[in-house]
Amino acid sequence: xxxxxxxxxxxxxxxxxxxxxxxxxxxxxxxxxxxxxxxxxxxxxxxxxxxxxxxxxxxxxxxxxxxxxxxxxxxxxxxxxxxxxxxxxxxxxxxxxxxxxxxxxxxxxxxxxxxxxxxxxxxxxxxxxxxxxxxxxxxxxxxxxxxxxxxxxxxxxxxxxxxxxxxxxxxxxxxxxxxxxxxxxxxxxxxxxxxxxxxxxxxxxxxxxxxxxxxxxxxxxxxxxxxxxxxxxxxxxxxxxxxxxxxxxxxxxxxxxxxxxxxxxxxxxxxxxxxxxxxxxxxxxxxxxxxxxxxxxxxxxxxxxxxxxxxxxxxxxxxxxxxxxxxxxxxxxxxxxxxxxxxxxxxxxxxxxxxxxx
Amino acid sequence: xxxxxxxxxxxxxxxxxxxxxxxxxxxxxxxxxxxxxxxxxxxxxxxxxxxxxxxxxxxxxxxxxxxxxxxxxxxxxxxxxxxxxxxxxxxxxxxxxxxxxxxxxxxxxxxxxxxxxxxxxxxxxxxxxxxxxxxxxxxxxxxxxxxxxxxxxxxxxxxxxxxxxxxxxxxxxxxxxxxxxxxxxxxxxxxxxxxxxxxxxxxxxxxxxxxxxxxxxxxxxxxxxxxxxxxxxxxxxxxxxxxxxxxxxxxxxxxxxxxxxxxxxxxxxxxxxxxxxxxxxxxxxxxxxx
Numbered sequence: 029x030x031x032x033x034x035x036x037x038x039x040x041x042x043x044x045x046x047x048x049x050x051x052x053x054x055x056x057x058x059x060x061x062x063x064x065x066x067x068x069x070x071x072x073x074x075x076x077x078x079x080x081x082x083x084x085x086x087x088x089x090x091x092x093x094x095x096x097x098x099x100x101x102x103x104x105x106x107x108x109x110x111x112x113x114x115x116x117x118x119x120x121x122x123x124x125x126x127x128x129x130x131x132x133x134x135x136x137x138x139x140x141x142x143x144x145x146x147x148x149x150x151x152x153x154x155x156x157x158x159x160x161x162x163x164x165x166x167x168x169x170x171x172x173x174x175x176x177x178x179x180x181x182x183x184x185x186x187x188x189x190x191x192x193x194x195x196x197x198x199x200x201x202x203x204x205x206x207x208x209x210x211x212x213x214x215x216x217x218x219x220x221x222x223x224x225x226x227x228x229x230x231x232x233x234x235x236x237x238x239x240x241x242x243x244x245x246x247x248x249x250x251x252x253x254x255x256x257x258x259x260x261x262x263x264x265x266x267x268x269x270x271x272x273x274x275x276x277x278x279x280x281x282x283x284x285x286x287x288x289x290x291x292x293x294x295x296x297x298x299x300x301x302x303x304x305x306x307x308x309x310x311x312x313x314x315x316x317x318x319x320x321x322x323x324x325x326x327x328x329x330x331x332x333x334x335x336x337x338x339x340x341x342x343x344x345x346x347x348x349x350x351x352x353x354x355x356x357x358x359x360x361x362x363x364x365x366x367x368x369x370x371x372x373x374x375x376x377x378x379x380x381x382x383x384x385x386x
Numbered sequence: 387x388x389x390x391x392x393x394x395x396x397x398x399x400x401x402x403x404x405x406x407x408x409x410x411x412x413x414x415x416x417x418x419x420x421x422x423x424x425x426x427x428x429x430x431x432x433x434x435x436x437x438x439x440x441x442x443x444x445x446x447x448x449x450x451x452x453x454x455x456x457x458x459x460x461x462x463x464x465x466x467x468x469x470x471x472x473x474x475x476x477x478x479x480x481x482x483x484x485x486x487x488x489x490x491x492x493x494x495x496x497x498x499x500x501x502x503x504x505x506x507x508x509x510x511x512x513x514x515x516x517x518x519x520x521x522x523x524x525x526x527x528x529x530x531x532x533x534x535x536x537x538x539x540x541x542x543x544x545x546x547x548x549x550x551x552x553x554x555x556x557x558x559x560x561x562x563x564x565x566x567x568x569x570x571x572x573x574x575x576x577x578x579x580x581x582x583x584x585x586x587x588x589x590x591x592x593x594x595x596x597x598x599x600x601x602x603x604x605x606x607x608x609x610x611x612x613x614x615x616x617x618x619x620x621x622x623x624x625x626x627x628x629x630x631x632x633x634x635x636x637x638x639x640x641x642x643x644x645x646x647x648x649x650x651x652x653x654x655x656x657x658x659x660x661x662x663x664x665x666x667x668x669x670x671x672x673x674x675x676x
Contacts, residue, residue: 108578112578114579117571120572122575122589125589134579137581
């Protein structure tokens, strides 16, 4: 495990910028991907994530900056000489070749001896659980199987970097969950430097070591899925990753990392942990739905009325309309009794909520 | 109950729609039957109506070495024209897929405009251009490349030139449409896997555009087999084709059963090639559908 991690190559973007005509696709971005790391670029469409991936692959050349694979500056190296493995959005399998020939393509181009090609193709197909499918036509495969052939074809050439463009975008939801875990397992078994692009937050959280959240050609925040979920830097990241309740607040002051603030339209002074180093004046309070609790008698809470109850199996979601007019979603174990129309008070623990500059 | 009712009326509607469809294509059916199928049947009857017996015309044609040579000539001519067309059309079609905006329109009209001009007009134009005292010979002599005029007319050269000129668009368009269907990401995938341009072309692009090449080639071959005006006007005596022979039977020798029999042999040949072609590609792709 450690060995293949060492032999993987680190990818560095240094001030990589790109414009399409008058549209700025990428503000100059600097980003390092560690050896053996699985990094996901997560963002809405038009955020620049695919542009960055295509620059890594060499299908686009940046207007400014450099791309490094390991020690090698590949900014002006064509894709064929970069030793990358690419999984395309719709797989881009060659329809005129069968499964085995598709996987063998990169090896044949590299002039591997025939026996070795066969052995490696068999091994790669076994790895993605498609042993015995070598002779099948691409058109005979299901979407999930095509996805795995694309993965085998990209990985069989032992690329320095694996690049994936919306690798699960064309799969249905059930299959997507399965393949996410499958890709995660393959990655953990043999870590290979990987950059994946997606707009699906769940996919990013399940598969990645680190996630970079992108918006409008910039990286908003980069970190482990847990870091991003628990300590988002701003409301964009908070909204993009997971469910969130965001309330406008006014900051009064800070003490020991706890910020005290008032909530617009309601009485009382509340507190939460500091999301940014310096938040003053108007700001936003972030509380995740699962961190909201119904206040016990005697505990301070925000008063409101249950407006909607959604049964989700092990959890129940409730929409609460606060007396100040704002709405909050809360999720809790199904046992709690509050029903539609009931008056309740909601609260949170100081460490479970964060104040972000808005 | 309501559902059942709706379903029942739905099926009635469908069968009524079938009758409607039939009614709509009826004029076309009547037209094809009365102007194509019935005359074809009459022609076939004519081919069997020789005084020497029903199959005498066929026997005479197949037994005649002259006729056989004319047919071989026609086949060779059609094949060579097809090969030249395919070779010229492929890069032209590729260029069309790469051009955008103004230059695309220019290139497209360069292919289309000749296509719209009558074959007769274009063939006569070639006669004027290629003449002994025509502009091309004048230019060649003026520029000192040759001292005496070159014979460019009434030989293989002028026939190939004229036929390729007329038939080239028939090869270009099927290729163009098959090239448009090639997903650019397949080429990226090939390059990403380490393939050079030539490898990508030979292993991905060419195989994927092969249906267009076959369709275009089949089009040109079938049309070239029945070509009449161009080889008649631009060719010499050695360029006798099957169509010219049939014309000779009809207009000079007045042996109509023989002409009819020759027509059916040519038709049989064309249908044979069509059948062969349809083994490799669907007939729909011949006309650019999928």
